[in-house]
Amino acid sequence: MDSKMQALLDSIPDSPTRSRLEPYRELIRALRQKRKSFAEIAQILHLNYNVRIDPSNIHRFVKVRSKKPDVELLAPQPPNMPSSPTIRNQSPGGNAAPKKRFHYDPEQGLTLSDQDLNLKPSRD
Amino acid sequence: MLNDNSNRHNLRKRVVFTTGGKGGVGKTGVTLGIADWYNSRQVPFLPLDLDIENKALGSLRHYFPEAQKVNIHTDAGLDIFLTILAEGQTDVVLADMGGGAGHITHQWFQFIEEDFKQLGIAFTAVGVVTPDPASVESVLTWASNLEDHIQYLIVENSNTSNPDFTYWHNSKQAEAFRNTFNPTVIPMEFRLPELERIARQYGVTLRAIGTKSAPVASQLQIAHIIRAQRYNQRFAAQLNLAESLLLPSHLTQTA
Numbered sequence A: 001m002d003s004k005m006q007a008l009l010d011s012i013p014d015s016p017t018r019s020r021l022e023p024y025r026e027l028i029r030a031l032r033q034k035r036k037s038f039a040e041i042a043q044i045l046h047l048n049y050n051v052r053i054d055p056s057n058i059h060r061f062v063k064v065r066s067k068k069p070d071v072e073l074l075a076p077q078p079p080n081m082p083s084s085p086t087i088r089n090q091s092p093g094g095n096a097a098p099k100k101r102f103h104y105d106p107e108q109g110l111t112l113s114d115q116d117l118n119l120k121p122s123r124d
Numbered sequence B: 001m002l003n004d005n006s007n008r009h010n011l012r013k014r015v016v017f018t019t020g021g022k023g024g025v026g027k028t029g030v031t032l033g034i035a036d037w038y039n040s041r042q043v044p045f046l047p048l049d050l051d052i053e054n055k056a057l058g059s060l061r062h063y064f065p066e067a068q069k070v071n072i073h074t075d076a077g078l079d080i081f082l083t084i085l086a087e088g089q090t091d092v093v094l095a096d097m098g099g100g101a102g103h104i105t106h107q108w109f110q111f112i113e114e115d116f117k118q119l120g121i122a123f124t125a126v127g128v129v130t131p132d133p134a135s136v137e138s139v140l141t142w143a144s145n146l147e148d149h150i151q152y153l154i155v156e157n158s159n160t161s162n163p164d165f166t167y168w169h170n171s172k173q174a175e176a177f178r179n180t181f182n183p184t185v186i187p188m189e190f191r192l193p194e195l196e197r198i199a200r201q202y203g204v205t206l207r208a209i210g211t212k213s214a215p216v217a218s219q220l221q222i223a224h225i226i227r228a229q230r231y232n233q234r235f236a237a238q239l240n241l242a243e244s245l246l247l248p249s250h251l252t253q254t255a
Helices: A005-009 A022-033 A038-049 A055-066 B005-010 B027-040 B075-087 B101-119 B133-150 B166-170 B172-182 B193-202 B206-210 B215-219 B224-241
Strands: B013-018 B046-051 B092-097 B121-129 B153-159 B184-188
Touching: A022 A038, A022 A055, A022 B005, A022 B027, A038 A055, A038 B101, A055 B075, A055 B101, A055 B215, B005 B092, B013 B027, B027 B121, B027 B153, B027 B206, B046 B075, B075 B101, B101 B121, B101 B133, B121 B133, B133 B166, B133 B172, B166 B172, B184 B224, B193 B206, B206 B215, B206 B224
Parallel strands: B013 B092, B013 B121, B046 B092, B121 B153, B153 B184
Antiparallel strands: none
16 A cells, blocks of 8 residues: 555544444343343333334344354343253254254255155065 | 243234245245135235245235335345334234245344244244155254244145155154144145136236136136135135134134
8 A cells, every 4th residue: 555545544534333332232231141132122221321222223233243252142041942852952062052852954854764765675 | 932822822913934945836825825814804914025036926026016025135134024023013924935045044033032022923934845855855944943933834735636745744854843843734735727827927816816806807717717716715724724823812713
């Protein structure tokens, strides 16, 4: 970059990029951990801080930041999901993921019996 | 979970959507049949066309010009969808999901699920299966991702005069799905392709032909009119069996 370009660049101020929700980031994170919905968070912000914001904007704020390392902002604490004996749990690590009741592996495909496939047994 | 009966009395809205994935299995045809059912019961519903890939005569908007088109392949589109659900005035939303809708929709759905519950919104996934095993795989993939977060209505679409649903009826995976979620399964009979073509060409539903409310009906043979009436009536009778999956609880007659 030549000096003229650099001078031009230096003369242009940064655009504000911070969301007006940024000051409430920790609060939103804590509320999501308390399993509050976006609509409820919007209401809390309005009542307590006079911040009027659409729930979908809070959703977007949370989602954008969830792409960065602080993933815990993303989701409320998962509810305790009841498990049933069917199918297998797909979590290879066996840690935080809730147990799945049903799993289908597209790589494996559908499995029919030989009878259904109209295959005759081998004579060997 | 939405499949918990104790929560159902709080559900004031219902979103009925066809599961995306395999194209050409008759998703839009089934959606139109459900739309006819709502109209026959005078249940107001909001049609949403989420099938951005289907821009031709087969799209929901071709039949319902007022249907809003939403691209749910993007976060912004998904947020529009959320806003429509949260703030819309109608208690029933009928959405035709695109063939390509998949992973991003699953992620978003799980992400937002708690809010749907808070808003009293229940979801019914309408899976359409045909003799094509890919149609079965598509339904199972959705179920694998969304599990109990939604309820399931499966339509066996006889897209030939002598359909063979072996993969849906007899595969181990489909059996596991049925045993796990106990979906309501209804048939949709084979329909005369010529009649389907006319309906598609003029952007009218079978009910509109059968009741002669569509102008094109005046140009059709009486045999086509009668067939449209019968197809419509018989599919409606099947949908009656799935009423609780198609309406919010306060609108069901059998509640």
